[in-house]
Amino acid sequence: MVHVVIVGAYGSAGAAVANSLAEEPDVQLTLIDDGEPGGGLCILRGCMPSKEVLSAGAHRFQARHDDRLRGDPPEVDLERAIERKDDHTLGWARHRRESIHDIAERPDAEFVHDTARFVDDHTVVAGGREITGDYVVIATGSAVDVPDLPGIEDVPHRTSADLLDATELPDSAVVMGLGYVGLEMVPYLSEVGGTDVTVVEHDERPIDEADPAFGDTILDCYRETFDVTIPTESYEKRVEPTDDGGVRLFLERADGDDEIVEADELYLFTGRRPCVGRLGLKNSPLEPGPGWVLDTMQARDDDRVFVVGDVNGKEPILHVAKEQGFAAAENILAHSRGEPLTPYENVHHHVIFSGLGVYPYARVGHSAESAEAADIDHVAVTREASDDGVFKTKDVPEGRASLVVGTDGTVLGYQGLHYHADVMAKTLQVVVELGLDVRALPDRAFHPTTPEILDGLFRAAAEQVDE
C-alpha cells in the first residue's frame, strides 16, 4: 500500500491528483485542506466568478457601443450581479467539496479539514495529529503578490478578490499591474463603475507572450474604447495616503520624468506568488524558489514530494494546474514501482478575457517571435478583424489574428485578439497539437460566421507555403 498525502485537496490541482489516484487499489489517500468554505481559487475567486461579473459588463459595453440602440445605456445592478455570482460559485464550490468528501468515504481514504504543516520530510501535522505519507503532494495554490513598494503598508489596497465582491465602485482608481488579471478587471472597473482608471504598465505594451502588434492593439482599445489612462514604461516609486482617504502614487517614467497619480482607491493586480507560508517548510529539505520543482512535478530537494498547480510558480493557470495534477499522480505510481517518470510538457495555450471578454486574446502554440527565437523556418500571416464583414455586421470590428506556419506547411501557432478568439482557440489547439498541414485544412466556414477570419489566415498561409 502506498500512502499519498495531498495538501490542498479542494483546489483544482489537488483534486486532480486525488481523482486520479482514487480508484487505485494499492493507494491510501489522506486529503487535507483548510479552505473555508473550500472549493479552490478558480471556483471561488478566480476563473469562474470573474467571467460571471465580466459578462454583465460586456452586455453594457455592447449596448453602449451600438449606435442603433436608443436611450441611456443600462446600469449594471451590482447587488444583483454579485448575488448571482455568489449563488453560482457557492454551488460549484459545494460540488467540489462533495466530490472530495466522496473520495474520503472509500476504504483507505480520509479527509482532514485543517491546515497542514510539515514537521519532518514526509510528515505533516493536521487535525491535531502527525500524518506520515510515502509521498506528499503540495497543491496549496497562490496568493496576491503584494509589491515591496515604499508606503504600501500605509494605504488600503484592494485585489481582484475584493473587486469580485464589490457592490460599490469608486469614482477613480489607480491600478498596479496589467497582466491577465489587470487586463480582465480594468475594463470592468471603467465600464461597470464608470470609474476613472489609471493603470501603470512597466513595459512598452502589455501581454509579454504576444507579438508586439497585439499589445499595441490592446493599448489602443483600452485607451480609446474603455477610456483608460495607461502610462507605459513607468515604474512606481512610492505611495502615500491623501488627506481625503484616497491614495497618491508616485511614478518614474523611462524618459526620466516623474508623474503623480491621485485616486480614490488603489488596486493591486500584481500577479501571484506561491502559497508556502503556512507549510512549515523549514522542517523539510524543501527550498522554494526558482527551479525548486522539476518537470516530473517532483520537488528538486525530495523525490517523494510532488508540487502541483500555482504553488510551483511555473504557469499559474487552471488547465495547467489540472494537467500537472494528473501528471504527478502518474509519476507517483511510476516512482513507487521503480519505473521511469514522465516530464510534464504542454503546448502553449492561454486565453485572456480582455475587453470584457468581447475582445479576448488567445494564443495557441508559437507566436512569430517565439518561432523566430526557436530558429524555426516559418511564415506568419495576419488579418484584421475589420477585413471580414462578419465582424462589422456583429458590431465588433476591433482586433486582429495571426497564424504561424512552418515552411513545410505545419500549423505552429495562432494568436487572436478579436470577438470569439477564445472559442477559436479550441479549433486551433486541435490543429496545432495534431500537427496538421495548413493546405489540408478545409477553407469553408459557415457564412457569415466569425471563423471566416481563420479561413482567411489558412488561405494566405497556404499560398505563402506553396510559394
Ligand SMILES: Cc1cc2nc3c(=O)[nH]c(=O)nc-3n(C[C@H](O)[C@H](O)[C@H](O)COP(=O)(O)OP(=O)(O)OC[C@H]3O[C@@H](n4cnc5c(N)ncnc54)[C@H](O)[C@@H]3O)c2cc1C
Ligand atoms: C481573478 C482571477 C481570474 C482567473 N481566471 C482564470 C481563467 O480565466 N482561466 C484560467 O485558466 N485560470 C484563471 N485563473 C487562475 C486559476 O484560478 C488558478 O491557476 C487555479 O485556480 C490554481 O489552482 P490550484 O489548485 O493550484 O490552487 P487553489 O485552487 O488555490 O487550491 C489551493 C488549496 O490549498 C488549500 N491550502 C493552502 N494552504 C494549505 C495548507 N497549509 N493546508 C491545507 N490546505 C491548504 C487552500 O485552501 C486551497 O483549497 C484566475 C485567477 C484569478 C486570481
